[in-house]
Amino acid sequence: xxxxxxxxxxxxxxxxxxxxxxxxxxxxxxxxxxxxxxxxxxxxxxxxxxxxxxxxxxxxxxxxxxxxxxxxxxxxxxxxxxxxxxxxxxxxxxxxxxxxxxxxxxxxxxxxxxxxxxxxxxxxxxxxxxxxxxxxxxxxxxxxxxxxxxxxxxxxxxxxxxxxxxxxxxxxxxxxxxxxxxxxxxxxxxxxxxxxxxxxxxxxxxxxxxxxxxxxxxxxxxxxxxxxxxxxxxxxxxxxxxxxxxxxxxxxxxxxxxxxxxxxxxxxxxxxxxxxxxxxxxxxxxxxxxxxxxxxxxxxxxxxxxxxxxxxxxxxxxxxxxxxxxxx
Ligand SMILES: Cc1cc2nc3c(=O)[nH]c(=O)nc-3n(C[C@H](O)[C@H](O)[C@H](O)COP(=O)(O)OP(=O)(O)OC[C@H]3O[C@@H](n4cnc5c(N)ncnc54)[C@H](O)[C@@H]3O)c2cc1C
Numbered sequence: 001x002x003x004x005x006x007x008x009x010x011x012x013x014x015x016x017x018x019x020x021x022x023x024x025x026x027x028x029x030x031x032x033x034x035x036x037x038x039x040x041x042x043x044x045x046x047x048x049x050x051x052x053x054x055x056x057x058x059x060x061x062x063x064x065x066x067x068x069x070x071x072x073x074x075x076x077x078x079x080x081x082x083x084x085x086x087x088x089x090x091x092x093x094x095x096x097x098x099x100x101x102x103x104x105x106x107x108x109x110x111x112x113x114x115x116x117x118x119x120x121x122x123x124x125x126x127x128x129x130x131x132x133x134x135x136x137x138x139x140x141x142x143x144x145x146x147x148x149x150x151x152x153x154x155x156x157x158x159x160x161x162x163x164x165x166x167x168x169x170x171x172x173x174x175x176x177x178x179x180x181x182x183x184x185x186x187x188x189x190x191x192x193x194x195x196x197x198x199x200x201x202x203x204x205x206x207x208x209x210x211x212x213x214x215x216x217x218x219x220x221x222x223x224x225x226x227x228x229x230x231x232x233x234x235x236x237x238x239x240x241x242x243x244x245x246x247x248x249x250x251x252x253x254x255x256x257x258x259x260x261x262x263x264x265x266x267x268x269x270x271x272x273x274x275x276x277x278x279x280x281x282x283x284x285x286x287x288x289x290x291x292x293x294x295x296x297x298x299x300x301x302x303x304x305x306x307x308x309x310x311x312x313x314x315x316x317x318x319x320x321x322x323x324x325x326x327x328x
Contacts, residue, residue: 010034012297013098013108014079015086018044019283020273020290021114022070027294028112029077029325031311033301036080036106038098040119041138043067045237045274046283048159055284064140064162066283075325083141085131086115089243094304096268102132109268109304110297113244113256114290116274117237122154126206134212134230139163142230148172149229152215154203159234160185167232168192175226177201177217179235198224206231241275251277262293268304270297 012028014021017039029035041047046063053060075081088099089111098106119137121127127135136142139153143166152175155163160178164185167174174195178186181200189195198217201224205216214227239254247266249257256271258264258278264271270293272278273286299310 007097007105007107008036010036010080010106010108011301012036012110012112012294013038013096013106014112014114015039015098016044016114016116016273016275017042017067017071017081018114018116018273018286019046019067019070020116020275020286020293021112022067022074022290023287024112024114024272024290024294024297025074025079026070026077027291028297029074029079031298032078033298034080035074035078035325036082036108037074038082038084038086038100038104038106039115040083040085041141042071042081042083043140044116047140047162048236049283052283054282063283070287077325079325081325083138085118087243089247091247091266091268094268109301111269112262112290112293112297113241113248113264113269113271113275114273114286114293115241115244116239116286118240119234120236120238122203122233122235124204124206130206130208130212130231133210134208134228135206136230136232137234139166139232139234143167143170143232146171146230150227151175151230151232152177152203152217152226152228153232153234154179155232155234156180156183156185158185161188163232163234164189164192164195168195175228177203203231203233239275253277258293260292261296262289263296268297268300270300 011033012035014037025037046067049063084100090097096111150173154177176189177198189197201217201219204218207214248264255277258276262270272289272293278289
């Protein structure tokens with residue numbers, strides 16, 4: 001069967017594995033709803049924040065560690081995590097069909113869009129062809145797949161430091177491509193004997209039949225070909241929500257307009273976190289708005305299923321055996 005024919009039926013699809021999406025999934029899964037989180041990476045913008053010092057009740061914590069904790073909570077309640085990009089959304093009657101770049105299709109009763117920002121692309125022609133085929137925008141998600149191999153990483157700053165420290169002990173050789181000649185991550189990279197640094201270079205091409213086999217990097221008149229099994233790109237974020245546009249209103253700040261319940265103009269489609277028109281872009285607010293959207297989605301689904309009782313708070317988890325979530 002072709003991948004595009006595969007349809008998995010769930011109650012809720014959460015788009016985005018940042019703090020908003022993971023918090024939403026924790027709530028919907030805890031209420032016994034079959035929940036899948038589809039995300040290009042885990043942690044979203046939080047992975048760029050070196051230390052979060054203003055998350056109530058939590059000692060200063062690395063952004064990624066905070067996201068990983070919420071991911072674990074959500075998975076412990078049965079949420080399923082799929083590392084992929086949502087490229088298409090459709091509504092058929094009361095259900096949504098969510099399609100991913102790798103060709104997976106999920107049918108759900110509700111969708112929570114929490115795709116605040118997507119990892120920034122390199123912007124080269126062949127890029128899309130290699131996504132998921134050796135080209136990754138998430139070192140933490142896909143790095144372990146390349147243990148003992150030769151890989152390239154394009155990054156800078158704090159994110160570059162984290163990427164190098166994560167990959168260097170895992171891989172045989174790491175080619176570290178830094179757009180700037182002077183960057184604090186270069187010092188870190190030089191501490192590892194298996195890391196070669198290319199300051200001031202950018203990736204200009206990717207080669208391979210079905211997977212990444214090599215990349216071309218360039219600086220002024222110099223060019224080099226690096227033979228690698230994977231290319232990791234962590235160069236910031238951009239908003240990419242074309243697939244949502246037919247179903248939502250967008251305000252003058254480019255945010256998806258929601259009411260106080262996280263509801264968009266399409267019944268069953270909720271939005272949360274930095275993507276939504278909620279004020280103040282902060283981790284705790286993103287998490288809370290994810291929870292608002294989740295509780296609203298639970299009530300919406302209950303109504304569709306003919307359950308008249310609506311929940312106002314979530315103080316008790318749904319009884320019954322909790323199925324542990326898994327990650328694809
Ligand atoms: C450098 C930096 C430092 C910060 N420091 C702090 C701080 O100290 N305290 C604080 O409270 N806040 C801080 N913030 C803000 C905070 O990180 C954000 O407000 C919060 O992380 C937003 O979470 P989110 O889940 O709404 O969106 P995001 O974190 O943007 O997550 C969106 C997720 O959706 C995924 N995605 C996007 N498009 C798609 C798609 N089509 N298909 C599948 N997945 C998709 C992305 O890969 C990502 O995982 C900081 C932000 C940055 C960038």
